[in-house]
Amino acid sequence: MSINEMLLPRELREQIRKGQWQTPTTGIAPGYVQGNLVMLPKREAFSFLLFCVRNPKPCPVLDVLEAGAWEPKIAPGADLRTDLPRYKIYRNGKFEEEAIEVRDFVQDDLVSFLFGCSFSFESALLSAGVPVRNLEEDCNVSMYITNRPCIPAGPFSSPLVVSMRPMKREQAIRAIQVTTRFNQTHGAPVHMGFPEEIGIDNIDKPDFGDPVTILPGEIPVFWACGVTSTLAAISADLPLVITHAPGHMFISDLRDETLTLL
Amino acid sequence: MSINEMLLPRELREQIRKGQWQTPTTGIAPGYVQGNLVMLPKREAFSFLLFCVRNPKPCPVLDVLEAGAWEPKIAPGADLRTDLPRYKIYRNGKFEEEAIEVRDFVQDDLVSFLFGCSFSFESALLSAGVPVRNLEEDCNVSMYITNRPCIPAGPFSSPLVVSMRPMKREQAIRAIQVTTRFNQTHGAPVHMGFPEEIGIDNIDKPDFGDPVTILPGEIPVFWACGVTSTLAAISADLPLVITHAPGHMFISDLRDETLTLL
Numbered sequence: 050m051s052i053n054e055m056l057l058p059r060e061l062r063e064q065i066r067k068g069q070w071q072t073p074t075t076g077i078a079p080g081y082v083q084g085n086l087v088m089l090p091k092r093e094a095f096s097f098l099l100f101c102v103r104n105p106k107p108c109p110v111l112d113v114l115e116a117g118a119w120e121p122k123i124a125p126g127a128d129l130r131t132d133l134p135r136y137k138i139y140r141n142g143k144f145e146e147e148a149i150e151v152r153d154f155v156q157d158d159l160v161s162f163l164f165g166c167s168f169s170f171e172s173a174l175l176s177a178g179v180p181v182r183n184l185e186e187d188c189n190v191s192m193y194i195t196n197r198p199c200i201p202a203g204p205f206s207s208p209l210v211v212s213m214r215p216m217k218r219e220q221a222i223r224a225i226q227v228t229t230r231f232n233q234t235h236g237a238p239v240h241m242g243f244p245e246e247i248g249i250d251n252i253d254k255p256d257f258g259d260p261v262t263i264l265p266g267e268i269p270v271f272w273a274c275g276v277t278s279t280l281a282a283i284s285a286d287l288p289l290v291i292t293h294a295p296g297h298m299f300i301s302d303l304r305d306e307t308l309t310l311l
Numbered sequence: 312m313s314i315n316e317m318l319l320p321r322e323l324r325e326q327i328r329k330g331q332w333q334t335p336t337t338g339i340a341p342g343y344v345q346g347n348l349v350m351l352p353k354r355e356a357f358s359f360l361l362f363c364v365r366n367p368k369p370c371p372v373l374d375v376l377e378a379g380a381w382e383p384k385i386a387p388g389a390d391l392r393t394d395l396p397r398y399k400i401y402r403n404g405k406f407e408e409e410a411i412e413v414r415d416f417v418q419d420d421l422v423s424f425l426f427g428c429s430f431s432f433e434s435a436l437l438s439a440g441v442p443v444r445n446l447e448e449d450c451n452v453s454m455y456i457t458n459r460p461c462i463p464a465g466p467f468s469s470p471l472v473v474s475m476r477p478m479k480r481e482q483a484i485r486a487i488q489v490t491t492r493f494n495q496t497h498g499a500p501v502h503m504g505f506p507e508e509i510g511i512d513n514i515d516k517p518d519f520g521d522p523v524t525i526l527p528g529e530i531p532v533f534w535a536c537g538v539t540s541t542l543a544a545i546s547a548d549l550p551l552v553i554t555h556a557p558g559h560m561f562i563s564d565l566r567d568e569t570l571t572l573l
Contacts, residue, residue, distance in 0.1 A: 095357035102364065102372050110364050115465075122462075200384075203377075229572055232494060236572070310491055310498070310572075 058124065058300045062132040065300075071134045071149055073189065073296035079172055080305055082123070082234070083298035084111050084163035085275035086133060087282045088151075088291040091116040094160040096203025100281050101162070103200040107209055107277035109165040109233045111301070111308075117157035123301040129161050135294035137279075142286045151291050159289070164275045165234035166298055167212055169305040170227065177227045179220045182261040189258035189296050190214070192274050196248025197239075199277060204285035211239060211247070211271040213255070215263040221270050228272070233308040240271040247271065257295055320386065320562045324394040327562075333396045333411055335451065335558035341434055342567055344385070344496070345560035346373050346425035347537035348395060349544045350413075350553040353378040356422040358465025362543050363424070365462040369471055369539035371427040371495045373563070373570075379419035385563040391423050397556035399541075404548045413553050421551070426537045427496035428560055429474055431567040432489065439489045441482045444523040451520035451558050452476070454536050458510025459501075461539060466547035473501060473509070473533040475517070477525040483532050490534070495570040503532040519557055 056064070058081045064070045074083055089097060094116070101108035112121045119129045131150040138145045138154055148154065167190070171181045183190040190212045197209040216224060221241055229237045244252050252269055253260050257276055263269060279292045293299065318326070320343045326332045336345055351359055356378070363370035374383045381391045393412040400407045400416055410416065429452070433443045445452040452474045459471040478486060483503055491499045506514050514531055515522050519538055525531060541554045555561065 091357075095353075095360060098357060098360050098364065099375050102360065102375060113361050113364060232572060310494060 058302050059126065061300050062124070062127050065134050066128070066131045068149060074134065074298045074300060075168065075189070075296060076184070078300050082111065082301045082303040082305055082308055083166045083168045084301055085166055085278055086129065086291070086293040086299055087162045087164070087278050088129070088155065088159045089282055089287055090289065091158045091160050093204065093285060093287060097162070097205055097282065100199070100202035100205040101164070101278065103202055104277065106236060106239060106273035107199065107275065108281070109235060110162065111165055111233065112163040114161040116160050119161065121161070121163060121301065123163070123303045125302070129299065130155055133293050133297055133299050135297035137292050137294050139283050139290040139292070140288060142283050147294055154289070154291060156289065159291070162278070163299060163301070164278050165308065166275050167235050167272055168298070169234035169308060170231040172305070173227050173231065174224055177223050179224045179227065180216055182215055183259070186261055188261065191255035191259060191261055192257035192276055193249045194256045199281065205281045206284050207277050207281035209239070210257070210274040210276040210280060212274040213252070213269045213271050215261065215267040215269050217267055221268060224270060230309040232310055234305070235272045235274070238270050238272050242268045244269055320564050321388065323562050324386070324389050327396050328390070328393045330411060336396065336560045336562060337430065337451065337558060338446070340562050344373065344563045344565040344567055344570055345428045345430045346563055347428055347540055348391065348553070348555040348561050349424045349426070349540050350391070350417065350421045351544055351549055352551065353420045353422050355465065355547060355549060359424070359467055359544065362461070362464035362467040363426070363540065365464055366539065368498060368501060368535035369461065369537065370543070371497065372424065373427050373495065374425040376423040378422050381423065383423070383425060383563065385425070385565050387564070391561065392417055395555050395559055395561050397559035399554050399556050401545045401552040401554070402550060404545050409556055416551070416553060418551065421553070424540070425561060426540050427570065428537055429497050429534055430560070431496035431570060432493040434567070435489050435493065436486055439485050441486045441489065442478055444477055445521070448523055450523065453517035453521060453523055454519035454538055455511045456518045461543065467543045468546050469539050469543035471501070472519070472536040472538040472542060474536040475514070475531045475533050477523065477529040477531050479529055483530060486532060492571040494572055496567070497534045497536070500532050500534050504530045506531055509533065
């Protein structure tokens, strides 16, 4: 375990705020909830929150801030404008640039949304003897855009995005049991076994993240993925949307276990 | 089982629409999800949805309709303006009148919210051998306003309201297990054993519903209650709020089991 794995969330956020940590947050602050970020104008905040409530598996809401507020209740003292290692900025639905802080981009009418992330259940899978290939191979989890539409709301729509972890069939049973409890961080899988059934033509070519090895006898198991919230946010032609850069999450003070089944 | 207990939700809603059913919906359409209703102006819909997302145990969102829409996705063909047996109408935060349909009251800027209801887990408790005293005594469940504040949002705030069912300690353990799965219909209890700790001075005098018998050796077990959503809605000084009358719920086409842990 490196020194960074032993730092508390607050200490890591301080490092990130000073620009000393600009890489993905996978594996750091283990046991603490990491979050997907979406910021968008208040005018469309109701429709976007409605999209999330209608699609809770891909978009499990952890926290929503009042317009122009940047300190989440799940991380007192934090600032969402500076405390993520990398951001993506979209204008009129198009990606414009990346940034390591967004104080110069935000406006007082922006509402910030934080969503649960599958990092929260990966250590529980490991504890249960279920392999997590992306951790074993030290790469980003494989993510795919499926043919399953989310329920739209106002101007927001998106296909369901999934993350994939390969495992043996018996391990998949255990993985379903284990992740069912993590209902605020994507919960139980949405599919297993037949990628083509959910519109994935080539399992070796993920739409986001990295490909991982699927061993003989293993099946791919798919969980709803927070990237869905990003696709939905940029599906509407909004003047400004800010999100985290993939893998560069917000580290909260919440323990993973506090989010299991309330 | 009476004839009404055997009718399908759609058939019951037709009876209600025709004014042939104006009494509480406890025990009818068993196995189908019943919902709490709140209608309020679109201007405050984001803040109210935020209140619900921040307080998911008392306010588990089942469905939110676009402004001016009255047909919920969870009950195709239904009309929220006519298909509940009794409504309450509030103006400027004050109760004004009851009505058996609200077509003449609604405006196109009203957004309708439906919330899960503890009726959904009562039959699961019975199946697990846990007594449900309000069913045994054929009365409304006992409900209390607690000293626990919900997390506010915009102009909305409310103390947590709870429902209470008395049972033996061993039955309470089983009840916690059983209701944990029903996370969209209030889930696990929020307290048990010491009413005074949550601000209930006289367990025999519920704030809503009816008192029930607590037998020797039984403890009171408390679940978050959907009445919280009504108190929150009328806490803001809004020109118009419409809710169901207590116990007179909306009967959806959803089966209770579809709402357990997705």
